[in-house]
Amino acid sequence: MVLFSAVAMRAEEEIHNIQNIFEPTSTPAEGILEIAWVVLTICAGIFVVVAGLMVYAIIRFRAKKDDDGSEPAQVYGSNQIEMAWTVIPLLIVLVLVFVTARKTITIQNMPFPEGTLEVNIIGHQWWWEVEYPQYGFITANEIHIPVSEGDIKRPTIINLESADVIHSFWVPKLGGKRDVVPNYPNQIWYEPDETGIYLGNCAEFCGTQHANMQIRVVVQTPEDFEAWLKNQQTPPREDASVATGRRMFESLACISCHAIGEKGANNGFGPDLTHLMSRQTIGAGVADTNYDDIHQWLKDPDSLKPGCYMPDMKLTDDQLKHLTEYLLTLH
Amino acid sequence: METPDSIQLEAVKRSKGLEWLMTVDHKRLGVMYICSGLFFFVVAGIMASLIRIQLAVPQNDFLPPDTFNRMFTMHGTSMVFLVGMPIIAGMANFLVPLMVGTRDMALPRLNAFGFWIFLFGGCLLYYSYIGGPGLYGAGSAPDVGWFAYAPLTSKAFSRGHTVDYWALSLILTGIGSLATAANIIVTVFCLRCKGMTMFRLPLFVWMMLVTAFLMVLALPPLSAAQIMLLLDRFLGAGFFDTQEGGSAVIWQHFFWIFGHPEVYILIMPGFAVASEVIPVFSRKPIFGYPVMVAASIMITFISLGVWAHHMFTVGMTSVANVFFATSTLLIAIPTGIKIFNWLGTMWGGKIRFATPMLFCMGFLFQFLASGLTGVMLAIVPFDWQLSDSYFVVAHFHYVLVGGLLFTIFAAIYYWYPKVTGRMLSEKIGKMHFWIFVLGFNMTFGVQHILGILGMPRRIYTYDTDRGWDLWNMISSIGVIFQGIAILLFIYNILSSLRKGKEAGPDPWDAWTLEWATSSPPPSYNFAKLPEVKSRRPLWDEKHPDDPDWRHE
Ligand code: HEM
Ligand SMILES: [Cu+2]
Numbered sequence: 001m002v003l004f005s006a007v008a009m010r011a012e013e014e015i016h017n018i019q020n021i022f023e024p025t026s027t028p029a030e031g032i033l034e035i036a037w038v039v040l041t042i043c044a045g046i047f048v049v050v051a052g053l054m055v056y057a058i059i060r061f062r063a064k065k066d067d068d069g070s071e072p073a074q075v076y077g078s079n080q081i082e083m084a085w086t087v088i089p090l091l092i093v094l095v096l097v098f099v100t101a102r103k104t105i106t107i108q109n110m111p112f113p114e115g116t117l118e119v120n121i122i123g124h125q126w127w128w129e130v131e132y133p134q135y136g137f138i139t140a141n142e143i144h145i146p147v148s149e150g151d152i153k154r155p156t157i158i159n160l161e162s163a164d165v166i167h168s169f170w171v172p173k174l175g176g177k178r179d180v181v182p183n184y185p186n187q188i189w190y191e192p193d194e195t196g197i198y199l200g201n202c203a204e205f206c207g208t209q210h211a212n213m214q215i216r217v218v219v220q221t222p223e224d225f226e227a228w229l230k231n232q233q234t235p236p237r238e239d240a241s242v243a244t245g246r247r248m249f250e251s252l253a254c255i256s257c258h259a260i261g262e263k264g265a266n267n268g269f270g271p272d273l274t275h276l277m278s279r280q281t282i283g284a285g286v287a288d289t290n291y292d293d294i295h296q297w298l299k300d301p302d303s304l305k306p307g308c309y310m311p312d313m314k315l316t317d318d319q320l321k322h323l324t325e326y327l328l329t330l331h
Numbered sequence: 332m333e334t335p336d337s338i339q340l341e342a343v344k345r346s347k348g349l350e351w352l353m354t355v356d357h358k359r360l361g362v363m364y365i366c367s368g369l370f371f372f373v374v375a376g377i378m379a380s381l382i383r384i385q386l387a388v389p390q391n392d393f394l395p396p397d398t399f400n401r402m403f404t405m406h407g408t409s410m411v412f413l414v415g416m417p418i419i420a421g422m423a424n425f426l427v428p429l430m431v432g433t434r435d436m437a438l439p440r441l442n443a444f445g446f447w448i449f450l451f452g453g454c455l456l457y458y459s460y461i462g463g464p465g466l467y468g469a470g471s472a473p474d475v476g477w478f479a480y481a482p483l484t485s486k487a488f489s490r491g492h493t494v495d496y497w498a499l500s501l502i503l504t505g506i507g508s509l510a511t512a513a514n515i516i517v518t519v520f521c522l523r524c525k526g527m528t529m530f531r532l533p534l535f536v537w538m539m540l541v542t543a544f545l546m547v548l549a550l551p552p553l554s555a556a557q558i559m560l561l562l563d564r565f566l567g568a569g570f571f572d573t574q575e576g577g578s579a580v581i582w583q584h585f586f587w588i589f590g591h592p593e594v595y596i597l598i599m600p601g602f603a604v605a606s607e608v609i610p611v612f613s614r615k616p617i618f619g620y621p622v623m624v625a626a627s628i629m630i631t632f633i634s635l636g637v638w639a640h641h642m643f644t645v646g647m648t649s650v651a652n653v654f655f656a657t658s659t660l661l662i663a664i665p666t667g668i669k670i671f672n673w674l675g676t677m678w679g680g681k682i683r684f685a686t687p688m689l690f691c692m693g694f695l696f697q698f699l700a701s702g703l704t705g706v707m708l709a710i711v712p713f714d715w716q717l718s719d720s721y722f723v724v725a726h727f728h729y730v731l732v733g734g735l736l737f738t739i740f741a742a743i744y745y746w747y748p749k750v751t752g753r754m755l756s757e758k759i760g761k762m763h764f765w766i767f768v769l770g771f772n773m774t775f776g777v778q779h780i781l782g783i784l785g786m787p788r789r790i791y792t793y794d795t796d797r798g799w800d801l802w803n804m805i806s807s808i809g810v811i812f813q814g815i816a817i818l819l820f821i822y823n824i825l826s827s828l829r830k831g832k833e834a835g836p837d838p839w840d841a842w843t844l845e846w847a848t849s850s851p852p853p854s855y856n857f858a859k860l861p862e863v864k865s866r867r868p869l870w871d872e873k874h875p876d877d878p879d880w881r882h883e
Binding site: 017018019020021022029031032035036039040043046047050051053054057058061062063064067071072073074075076077078081082085086089090093096097099100101103104105107108109125164165166168170172173175176177178179181182183184186187199200201202203204205206207208209210211212285306307 | 395396397400475476480481482483487488573574576578579580613614615616618619620621622644645646649652653656657660661663664667668670671672674675677678679680681682683684692695696699700703704706707709710711712713714715716717718719720783784785787788789790791792793794796797798874877879882
């Protein structure tokens, strides 16, 4: 029974695979779309008018087949016309500057009430460390946040830091991106209005596995979110049937890079594995949390994510089996 | 009879190869610059094709990740520094002295030095492929992207010498560019022929002059930053190394203080070509010459104050963000003026659609599109979504390929007869144009959509379920067309060298001074230095009844 409810902790929300910025589901992303429409309309209008004039000129003023070879009237310029095409663009630019300033300032300087949910994210080559400072636990690659319901807004502030190089945090449907820079803390915020799983990716080139530095944001109802929080705060259950695997994990070098509960390294070199099975992927999106994938990952991480910093531990078949079975109990 | 001419001819016959190696003639150096640029263009184009093969289908394993990263780094670095810059330098070298009516660049030896140090820098960059794990493992070529953001370039994250090759070779090519820039400036200021006032300079020369100033202002910050980076890497200076307390953001400021003007260094010569070709093939003088000059100067000034629009996601204050958005949007005005003036030039003309004009037409539409996507990227919040996505890849290729490369093609079709004495085949030229337009828009047009669907740039692989498959496939297929077009182009250049129609001094019925001398021009350019009375000296000659100087 305990096991059953723990399995259910894995998010079952619908996955929004396609991250179209024209279908936002969170306040800042919606604000961005608003201004995007203004700009797109203006630019499309300019394109149609100017390209139209060009096409007209090309068709209308092409040299005819039976042209007599005489030169057309030599026109050197016109002050009125030049004035017009300086002043009109200037007015358009002023409009754009005004709307940009307003939207930038509202999104960037948004005030938040005391006690707003905060998530600390630390970018690593090539995975994300995720900390919930108000609740005192650490997880990885998968971020859970609550959804707003009607007038009850539930914003989340995301604090961004990097452990090594510059990364960029981008989940298109929830909001724009913000760089994750070492020694230079940044912030971004979400206020989602639809539950679901949103995908994103590191957007700043950060080395070999930049492509596989994926993000999953799970937007949940407050009840599901609470349940998830509670589970994450619970120490891992010790399952007697996998005691061998647990001992191997602690005696082999795994423990020097990963933590499980109180045990192990909290140096943040590798992702925290305490509730590994509550997450959907390993390796920041390269494979799933099932027996085969985890087994393959332990056997040869490079085969799934070439160049990643988890070493090949040269494990025997027996060790692989026990370790995999142990990890599969970490709900 | 022994004329000076025939003596020189003898010398050339005796040691043709050596003559080229030792030449200080601006025309030969120009040709050498352009040929090396075209060579690196083919190399960088092959790397682009490999990138697109890898991305054609999801989860492809055609290239391993590190090789892919080297490919886009070397592609980007080469296209900017070893293709764009030398071809521009080559055009300026060949044409500026002819257009201002003089016999050579002001500093011919410096000119030769600039070329050779550029070529050495380019070879040094490619030499990196041979180091490290060797050719098969793609050597230790740079793999940090063409803007090489700190601290990925620090010793801790880039071992070996990849970054050192990147920095050293670009410092060298930068010296070459400075030599060219100095030469253009001095030549234009000091060696104009009689009657050639600043306001009678062909617009091509004006824009090259403005570009040269931009080079002088923008390149030193890059070299300074690269020297600081080398100090970090060899002596632990810690300017950019965040683990030593350095700042990653400072690198970005340095880089883009160079990098944004660089974009204008690359596109302004494109404007320069369009401003020569469009009038000649519309049979009208350029519309609003003084405004075109003013707009070029304005672009130069404003472009020095917009660099941080590459950094809207880095976390600057909202005030700084809005400031840089404003300056960026302002630059749209002089740029727009230029587009309108080209349009005004065509208006009421008799347009002849020879290949150079076709390429300029392609340029007009594509540059208009890239300008408008540029406006979108200047809108800070919109940029938070679009930056570092495929939308940006699409945008800057519309500038660099749709703008610069198209005008380079126009320039080659237009001035090839001047350089070689023979015409390029118009038939192949038109095929080249249409196939290239198709391929180019196919490859980069759909990348706007990929960006909107959240595809980040510089990823070597992606999953099937993200909605990106179809667009990536179309984008890669476009490369096949571009490749075919380039092969036609190269064939045209080589075969026309022998078989092309004889050009004569002025095949396009043009108006500027380079057409007043034979094709190819003799090594001293003009037997007697010309004297001009207007912006279009050859028009005056051909239309004594209605000369230009009456209208100036
Ligand atoms: C004509 C065929 C070309 C093709 C098919 C092509 C294709 C590509 C591709 C696929 C990328 C990598 C995108 C990414 O993931 O970041 C790229 C990057 C780039 N390209 Fe091109 N390109 C072409 C021509 C050019 C030209 C003519 C220039 C400039 C003169 C240029 C400049 C760049 C630059 C600066 C980058 C960025 C490299 C980086 O991210 O470090 N490309 N190109
Ligand atoms: Cu990253």
